[in-house]
Amino acid sequence: MPNAALPPLRTDGSRFVDPDGREVLLRGVCLGGWLNMENFITGYSGNESLMRRTVAERIGADRADRFFDRLLTRFFAEEDAALLADEGFTVVRIAVGYKHFEDDSRPFELRPDAFAHLDRAIEALAAHGVYSIVDLHALPGSQNQHWHSDNETHRALFWEHPHFQDRVVRIWEAIAEHYRGNAAVAGYNLLNEPADESRAVVGPFYRRLVAAIRAVDPDHTVFLDGNTYATEFGFFDEDPFENAVFTLHDYVPAGLGRSSSYSTEEARAKFLQRSEYARRTGTPILVGEFGPIYTGDADEDALRRRILDDQLALYDEFGASWTVWMYKDIGRQGLVSVREDTPYRRRFDAFVAKKRRLGVDQWGSDGIDPIEVTKPVQDLVAREFPDFDPYPWGRVDFVRTLLNNITLAQPMAHEYADLFRGLDDAALDALADSFALAACEVRQPLRDRLVAHLAGVRA
Numbered sequence: 191m192p193n194a195a196l197p198p199l200r201t202d203g204s205r206f207v208d209p210d211g212r213e214v215l216l217r218g219v220c221l222g223g224w225l226n227m228e229n230f231i232t233g234y235s236g237n238e239s240l241m242r243r244t245v246a247e248r249i250g251a252d253r254a255d256r257f258f259d260r261l262l263t264r265f266f267a268e269e270d271a272a273l274l275a276d277e278g279f280t281v282v283r284i285a286v287g288y289k290h291f292e293d294d295s296r297p298f299e300l301r302p303d304a305f306a307h308l309d310r311a312i313e314a315l316a317a318h319g320v321y322s323i324v325d326l327h328a329l330p331g332s333q334n335q336h337w338h339s340d341n342e343t344h345r346a347l348f349w350e351h352p353h354f355q356d357r358v359v360r361i362w363e364a365i366a367e368h369y370r371g372n373a374a375v376a377g378y379n380l381l382n383e384p385a386d387e388s389r390a391v392v393g394p395f396y397r398r399l400v401a402a403i404r405a406v407d408p409d410h411t412v413f414l415d416g417n418t419y420a421t422e423f424g425f426f427d428e429d430p431f432e433n434a435v436f437t438l439h440d441y442v443p444a445g446l447g448r449s450s451s452y453s454t455e456e457a458r459a460k461f462l463q464r465s466e467y468a469r470r471t472g473t474p475i476l477v478g479e480f481g482p483i484y485t486g487d488a489d490e491d492a493l494r495r496r497i498l499d500d501q502l503a504l505y506d507e508f509g510a511s512w513t514v515w516m517y518k519d520i521g522r523q524g525l526v527s528v529r530e531d532t533p534y535r536r537r538f539d540a541f542v543a544k545k546r547r548l549g550v551d552q553w554g555s556d557g558i559d560p561i562e563v564t565k566p567v568q569d570l571v572a573r574e575f576p577d578f579d580p581y582p583w584g585r586v587d588f589v590r591t592l593l594n595n596i597t598l599a600q601p602m603a604h605e606y607a608d609l610f611r612g613l614d615d616a617a618l619d620a621l622a623d624s625f626a627l628a629a630c631e632v633r634q635p636l637r638d639r640l641v642a643h644l645a646g647v648r649a
Contacts, residue, residue, distance in 0.1 A: 325382055335591070452493065532629045
């Protein structure tokens with residue numbers, strides 16, 4: 191239902207404005223790892239579909255469904271919305287996987303519970319004066335090459351099969367019909383981090399998708415990630431879509447543990463490169479994802495906080511809206527983290543430690559460990575195929591993805607599922623309840639830095 195407390199937003203040149211022409215900066219968090227689960231966020235291994243399948247094999251499909259539904263209910267609730275509003279955030283970007291809308295066995299058929307959790311979050315946020323952006327984070331066929339599009343392989347088959355594209359058009363038509371007229375939804379983030387290697391399909395598909403959505407809902411803003419993980423915008427026309435935002439993602443390698451060097455000048459240059467299209471076309475700048483990963487090492491985390499400070503200062507300078515990655519996890523990056531003394535952390539922390547030792551989560555891993563395995567393979571591929579430079583991130587990432595993030599990670603998905611064996615319903619409930627806000631703690635240095643840059647929003 192439309193929410194009268196929040197005025198509808200649209201773009202006006204480089205600004206978001208309400209019906210009276212007042213500017214609104216959208217600054218908030220990404221709600222990741224929830225309606226699109228990710229391995230480093232909740233601690234499993236591999237990709238979400240594989241994880242859910244193996245857990246269901248261990249405890250039965252009905253009990254698995256009950257557990258995951260309770261986990262989703264506890265992960266984001268009214269008290270989470272209240273916390274974000276109290277801190278002054280104005281928007282939450284909600285990552286959703288396509289399987290909440292349809293089943294692979296029944297394509298084009300909307301699930302009866304498609305909007306149950308999404309509606310609940312949007313309504314809770316709206317009641318506290320916070321907008322939502324609906325972000326389709328995982329598409330049928332996978333729109334990029336990595337785990338966060340629920341990809342069990344390393345190929346983005348979405349771009350190769352019109353069937354998958356047709357399904358996404360239908361999903362977005364259903365979303366647009368459902369939220370048409372709902373001012374609490376700031377807009378629709380159509381494809382998270384598309385990665386079309388051909389660079390020939392993504393532009394025409396965006397045009398088709400925007401036209402289909404506009405036919406159903408002409409009013410909501412559309413947020414369009416650049417190609418190659420929201421970093422490339424050259425395929426867009428010089429005359430941009432009306433009421434559209436061209437969203438960039440702004441991760442810094444040193445903040446992810448992928449580089450030993452960092453300079454403010456390099457971070458600035460990368461932001462200017464990725465925001466060039468928005469600035470040239472006079473459309474709003476939205477940094478849809480950014481933020482370092484924290485290690486617990488004082489020196490490393492001091493550098494990563496400096497990176498965050500530099501990024502936030504840049505966004506202030508250019509009047510950019512932003513949604514930091516991310517709200518809640520088990521301790522790597524979230525604004526809020528599940529405490530170590532909870533039943534979930536007590537049961538799974540040793541498993542997570544093994545994941546780190548084997549480097550099976552790409553996010554937060556340096557891609558080197560276990561060096562006795564990775565170095566010989568990386569050296570062999572480099573020696574035998576010196577000119578091999580595959581899309582999107584080159585040889586080293588290609589080998590790491592297949593070796594660590596698939597070959598080692600997928601067997602570990604079965605080990606994760608084994609940890610559910612023998613648990614009764616009360617124990618499963620306790621695991622799910624570990625993700626409730628009352629069982630979490632706030633990462634205070636991150637909170638303080640983000641809130642310091644919300645002053646302009648509150649004024």
